[in-house]
Amino acid sequence: MRSTFGSPVLDAATRLLVPFMWLFAAYVLIHGHDSPGGGFQAGVILAASLILLRLVRGQGSRPNLSSRDAVTCACAGPLLYGGIGVASLLSGGNFLDYGVLPLPMDPVQVRVIGTLGIEAGVMVGVTGVLVLIFDVLAPWDDGTV
Secondary structure, X not given: OOOOOOOXXXXXXXXXXXXXXXXXXXXXXXXXXXXXXXXXXXHHHHHHHHHXXXXXXXXXXXXXXXXXXXXXHHHHHHHHHHHHHHHHHHOOOOOOOHHHOOOOOOHHHHHHHHHHHHHHHHXXXXXXXXXXXXXXXXXXXXXXX
């Protein structure tokens, strides 16, 4: 596909839609640890919004998640997930046993925070991987798609 960027209608629609996509991704992430949904779905929504921004405004648009940043996210997400699991192991529990994490809260609240951390790690990882897949499948050349 080769076309130039800058359609005023698409730009206006994107500026209107993307903040709601981010809000919905946050909602799915926060609400997802008590119901179906969570990190994967929130990561897909967040990645779709970033890809939409790139498709409408070009690769140099702000906010932008460059390929290097996407690799960092793709690695940081699983590290956060695994880090919470290892922290629970080192605290005397099983892997991903959030109740034993050394936080100054009620064990129920510690479990909620642990679950949210796990889901956030999944969201960050999924967002990074999907943006990387887009970068590989849609290479950029001199400002055109």
